[in-house]
Amino acid sequence: MIDKYRWWEVVAIYAGIAVFLTFILAPFVEAFVVSMRPLDALFSIPYRFITEEMSFRAYVTMWENVPLLGLYIFNSFLIASSVTVFALLAIIPAAYAFARFKFKGSNTLLAAFLAVNMVSGAVLIIPLFKVMHQLGLLNTYFAMIAPGTAFVIPTGIWLLRSYLLKIPKELEEAAWADGASRMYTLRRVIIPVAMPGIIVVAIATFIVAYAQQFIYALTFNSKNELNPLPVGLFQFFGRQEVVWNELMAASLVGIVPVLVIYIFLQRYIVAGLTAGAVKE
Amino acid sequence: MTVALDRSYDIATRKRIDLFPYFLLVPALLITMVIVAWPLVETVRLSFTDASLKPEENFVGLANYEKMFSRRFPEVIGRTFYWMALSVSFKMLVGLLGAVLLNAAVPGRALFRVLVMPPWIVPIAVGVFIWGWMYNGQFGMISGLMQRMHMIGTPLEFLAYRDTAFMATIITDVWIGTPMVTVYLLAAMQGISKEMQEAAWVDGAGRFYRFRRITLPLIMPAMATMALLSAIWTFNSFDIIWILTEGGPRGSTTTMIIDTYKTAISRFKYGEGAARAVMIVCFLSAFTGFYFFLLSRLAKRGEA
Numbered sequence: 001m002i003d004k005y006r007w008w009e010v011v012a013i014y015a016g017i018a019v020f021l022t023f024i025l026a027p028f029v030e031a032f033v034v035s036m037r038p039l040d041a042l043f044s045i046p047y048r049f050i051t052e053e054m055s056f057r058a059y060v061t062m063w064e065n066v067p068l069l070g071l072y073i074f075n076s077f078l079i080a081s082s083v084t085v086f087a088l089l090a091i092i093p094a095a096y097a098f099a100r101f102k103f104k105g106s107n108t109l110l111a112a113f114l115a116v117n118m119v120s121g122a123v124l125i126i127p128l129f130k131v132m133h134q135l136g137l138l139n140t141y142f143a144m145i146a147p148g149t150a151f152v153i154p155t156g157i158w159l160l161r162s163y164l165l166k167i168p169k170e171l172e173e174a175a176w177a178d179g180a181s182r183m184y185t186l187r188r189v190i191i192p193v194a195m196p197g198i199i200v201v202a203i204a205t206f207i208v209a210y211a212q213q214f215i216y217a218l219t220f221n222s223k224n225e226l227n228p229l230p231v232g233l234f235q236f237f238g239r240q241e242v243v244w245n246e247l248m249a250a251s252l253v254g255i256v257p258v259l260v261i262y263i264f265l266q267r268y269i270v271a272g273l274t275a276g277a278v279k280e
Numbered sequence: 281m282t283v284a285l286d287r288s289y290d291i292a293t294r295k296r297i298d299l300f301p302y303f304l305l306v307p308a309l310l311i312t313m314v315i316v317a318w319p320l321v322e323t324v325r326l327s328f329t330d331a332s333l334k335p336e337e338n339f340v341g342l343a344n345y346e347k348m349f350s351r352r353f354p355e356v357i358g359r360t361f362y363w364m365a366l367s368v369s370f371k372m373l374v375g376l377l378g379a380v381l382l383n384a385a386v387p388g389r390a391l392f393r394v395l396v397m398p399p400w401i402v403p404i405a406v407g408v409f410i411w412g413w414m415y416n417g418q419f420g421m422i423s424g425l426m427q428r429m430h431m432i433g434t435p436l437e438f439l440a441y442r443d444t445a446f447m448a449t450i451i452t453d454v455w456i457g458t459p460m461v462t463v464y465l466l467a468a469m470q471g472i473s474k475e476m477q478e479a480a481w482v483d484g485a486g487r488f489y490r491f492r493r494i495t496l497p498l499i500m501p502a503m504a505t506m507a508l509l510s511a512i513w514t515f516n517s518f519d520i521i522w523i524l525t526e527g528g529p530r531g532s533t534t535t536m537i538i539d540t541y542k543t544a545i546s547r548f549k550y551g552e553g554a555a556r557a558v559m560i561v562c563f564l565s566a567f568t569g570f571y572f573f574l575l576s577r578l579a580k581r582g583e584a
Contacts (some may be wrong), residue, residue, distance in 0.1 A: 211401065
């Protein structure tokens with residue numbers, strides 16, 4: 001058959017995959033090994049991959065040496081969840097409008113939303129910083145949530161719109177024939193039917209919001225108790241004596257939640273994330 | 281059964297404009313206006329002023345732009361494009377290779393596909409912390425392994441020298457961007473009809489010939505789209521360089537975004553920073569225009 005490989009082809013494919021995945025995964029493996037090593041063994045020369053006395057000690061001591069670690073992780077979750085909720089409140093009606101209604105300027109507006117994807121918060125940071133400074137919003141959760149929300153909305157609209165397009169119109173027509181208002185139809189007919197699509201959008205949004213909170217927190221927040229994980233750990237990264245094993249342990253603990261979500265829902269997440277790269 | 285819907289449209293369009301869809305767009309438009317559109321306009325305005333921490337702002341015309349270009353800014357633009365070109369080329373190359381490998385029908389490929397994504401989904405900053413450790417000269421893995429293999433004689437502090445720091449930030453950026461390229465190109469490859477491959481196979485076309493003459497041309501639109509999107513994302517990339525080098529050593533990794541941030545946020549020169557941001561927006565607009573042009577061309581040919 002066409003997909004039958006000769007033995008050396010199979011070997012070559014596996015070897016290629018091994019090299020490729022090593023590039024992708026080696027940092028995680030290295031981070032794990034480092035987190036297991038005592039600090040003095042870490043600074044031993046020459047470099048050794050495996051050292052004696054590997055233990056989970058750093059995972060215990062990090063909570064003492066990084067006293068706010070739990071809070072950082074909580075903040076990361078809080079910010080990402082808030083971004084997701086606010087974004088969905090904007091995405092669901094907007095996606096419904098683009099999927100179901102013909103209105104003047106709909107194509108232009110949709111293109112405008114897509115164009116938002118092309119700039120990042122970093123480009124617009126100056127006026128945002130200035131206005132938050134003037135309004136006294138620096139060092140609040142709001143300052144870290146609002147900018148993130150704006151930049152996840154376009155992809156969400158695009159993704160949910162294509163899902164809603166697949167829902168038959170007859171459903172709404174039946175509701176309207178029964179005298180339901182259009183708002184009621186959206187709430188009670190469309191949203192329940194579109195729930196799988198909405199969940200995909202929610203998960204993808206959460207992951208992006210969890211991954212990309214660094215610059216807003218770095219710029220708009222200087223209160224340590226409000227810092228999300230990336231910025232909380234960045235302070236330790238900059239120090240003269242970096243406690244690498246604990247930094248790696250804390251980093252890994254911080255990424256476990258998203259990795260768990262990913263492993264269980266990877267099919268939806270991949271669909272959700274690649275939808276950002278649009279094709280009509 | 282489309283009567284009800286059509287009638288509602290008819291009534292709406294004939295008598296008055298139906299405001300309901302606009303009403304649905306209000307939340308999304310409001311957030312986008314406040315967080316994206318207004319700051320964009322404000323950035324342009326600020327670029328013509330001497331805004332800083334002091335309370336008053338004065339209109340200074342093109343002074344910020346003149347100042348910017350009389351210094352090392354052209355060099356920064358060149359470096360940004362060089363950084364972007366290298367990074368995107370590597371991402372596309374590694375991503376294409378990965379997609380080809382993961383497309384092969386070998387046992388375990390479902391698992392391999394799952395293992396590709398982590399660099400993209402974990403918080404960017406955390407991934408970069410790990411790379412920061414690996415680039416450590418005395419104790420890091422890369423320097424250690426290279427010494428073991430006698431590629432270098434003494435420990436190499438990657439982030440301390442101009443050239444190695446430049447390459448180090450690129451490699452980390454490639455690491456973060458590759459999963460997306462891989463998965464996207466893989467999806468494009470799986471969209472190719474099996475019959476075409478089989479027809480060529482029956483005619484005796486070998487695997488490499490089929491790849492070159494069937495697969496590659498058919499995924500070309502996806503490659504072009506992804507390359508352009510990658511370029512835009514890379515152009516906007518901030519976290520990686522900021523965490524690894526903050527633009528150093530001696531400016532060797534200072535891209536336009538980093539330069540803007542340093543000028544405006546670290547040194548509080550909002551006006552001069554805004555002028556740099558405006559330059560970024562100009563380039564991004566060009567990319568975006570090209571992106572929409574590409575999409576419409578592909579849509580016409582029915583290939584996208």
